[in-house]
Amino acid sequence: xxxxxxxxxxxxxxxxxxxxxxxxxxxxxxxxxxxxxxxxxxxxxxxxxxxxxxxxxxxxxxxxxxxxxxxxxxxxxxxxxxxxxxxxxxxxxxxxxxxxxxxxxxxxxxxxxxxxxxxxxxxxxxxxxxxxxxxxxxxxxxxxxxxxxxxxxxxxxxxxxxxxxxxxxxxxxxxxxxxxxxxxxxxxxxxxxxxxxxx
Amino acid sequence: xxxxxxxxxxxxxxxxxxxxxxxxxxxxxxxxxxxxxxxxxxxxxxxxxxxxxxxxxxxxxxxxxxxxxxxxxxxxxxxxxxxxxxxxxxxxxxxxxxxxxxxxxxxxxxxxxxxxxxxxxxxxxxxxxxxxxxxxxxxxxxxxxxxxxxxxxxxxxxxxxxxxxxxxxxxxxxxxxxxxxxxxxxxxxxxxxxxxxxx
Numbered sequence: 416x417x418x419x420x421x422x423x424x425x426x427x428x429x430x431x432x433x434x435x436x437x438x439x440x441x442x443x444x445x446x447x448x449x450x451x452x453x454x455x456x457x458x459x460x461x462x463x464x465x466x467x468x469x470x471x472x473x474x475x476x477x478x479x480x481x482x483x484x485x486x487x488x489x490x491x492x493x494x495x496x497x498x499x500x501x502x503x504x505x506x507x508x509x510x511x512x513x514x515x516x517x518x519x520x521x522x523x524x525x526x527x528x529x530x531x532x533x534x535x536x537x538x539x540x541x542x543x544x545x546x547x548x549x550x551x552x553x554x555x556x557x558x559x560x561x562x563x564x565x566x567x568x569x570x571x572x573x574x575x576x577x578x579x580x581x582x583x584x585x586x587x588x589x590x591x592x593x594x595x596x597x598x599x600x601x602x603x604x605x606x607x608x609x610x611x612x613x614x
Numbered sequence: 615x616x617x618x619x620x621x622x623x624x625x626x627x628x629x630x631x632x633x634x635x636x637x638x639x640x641x642x643x644x645x646x647x648x649x650x651x652x653x654x655x656x657x658x659x660x661x662x663x664x665x666x667x668x669x670x671x672x673x674x675x676x677x678x679x680x681x682x683x684x685x686x687x688x689x690x691x692x693x694x695x696x697x698x699x700x701x702x703x704x705x706x707x708x709x710x711x712x713x714x715x716x717x718x719x720x721x722x723x724x725x726x727x728x729x730x731x732x733x734x735x736x737x738x739x740x741x742x743x744x745x746x747x748x749x750x751x752x753x754x755x756x757x758x759x760x761x762x763x764x765x766x767x768x769x770x771x772x773x774x775x776x777x778x779x780x781x782x783x784x785x786x787x788x789x790x791x792x793x794x795x796x797x798x799x800x801x802x803x804x805x806x807x808x809x810x811x812x813x
Contacts, residue, residue, distance in 0.1 A: 419703070420680035426665040429658045433643050442704065444632050448662055449669055449678070456666040459628050460659035463647055466625040467655040470648055479648070481619035504618070505641065 477522040477539045479504050487519055494518045496553040502526050502560060510558060526564040527571055540572060547576045554582045561588060676721040676738045678703050686718055693717045695752040701725045701759060709757060725763040726770055739771060746775045753781045760787060
């Protein structure tokens with residue numbers, strides 16, 4: 416297939432390496448980029464380079480930041496004694512959207528997953544243990560995803576940090592607000608019953 | 615939302631401008647790019663710049679190329695007297711996939727669409743007329759998409775070039791190979807009946 420110039424083929428290939436982007440979509444995206452004005456295409460390329468160069472992990476919570484400390488860790492309005500543990504930066508975004516949480520975070524950048532060769536040392540668990548060992552932490556809220564790997568990771572971390580006398584909690588399981596009982600799966604209903612609260 | 619560093623926000627915005635890419639997908643793509651090794655991210659950015667810089671339109675058929683003449687127009691093995699008119703470079707790819715066509719192409723880069731403010735002068739019709747006027751063209755095959763705009767464009771071009779004594783044809787309409795009669799729409803069935811051939 417040399418119907419397209421080689422540089423266009425290369426660009427299509429690059430787009431096709433992105434997650435969830437197949438060959439057809441990659442073609443569409445590459446054609447779109449070609450149709451952009453020069454300045455737009457250059458600023459797209461520059462955005463990739465800039466983000467890659469300037470984004471690193473916060474030295475405290477491991478969330479993505481372009482400074483040494485992320486905005487949440489450097490804020491004086493956030494409760495420093497509470498840590499919410501999430502598996503990735505999108506988790507921070509999700510919790511922040513609820514406007515309910517005033518503490519800090521710890522981003523693991525993954526979950527323990529023997530199937531994918533990810534062990535406890537491959538994610539940022541040691542950094543979390545160090546924060547807890549440093550003291551002044553009153554509660555650690557586990558907010559990894561409610562799947563097997565997220566559960567395993569939460570349990571592993573819980574066992575690791577409870578000796579420090581810190582309170583370890585887990586986000587509540589239950590039926591989602593606005594959903595219908597009819598469509599809730601058995602496991603969720605079981606958890607919702609277990610976690611029932613007095614009205 | 616300043617939970618992400620600004621350069622990451624910029625990258626997410628850039629991805630979100632691509633066609634068919636929403637905010638969530640843009641986030642996923644940006645995170646993926648951040649997770650790439652430096653060299654990979656740089657070569658992604660470079661691919662955009664390279665494609666944008668080196669790709670232009672073939673001076674004859676207007677297909678994308680990185681030379682003055684595209685590979686098809688510069689090939690001596692393609693019949694120069696037959697031109698297949700497609701609306702965009704993906705059309706060339708589609709026809710080439712059939713391995714049935716040995717002529718050359720003309721890429722319009724669009725279709726006439728008054729709804730979108732695209733008139734005959736906004737697409738490469740004049741270049742096609744010039745090719746036909748130059749002589750030595752025996753047949754022009756209209757292969758624009760079988761929708762209203764593609765049809766209109768084909769008819770418009772046909773009226774424009776038939777005075778030059780060139781044979782103007784249209785890709786056959788009919789039921790797709792491998793499909794089921796049951797699911798063919800009325801218009802397609804009507805065209806399939808009209809175009810029936812002796813066995």
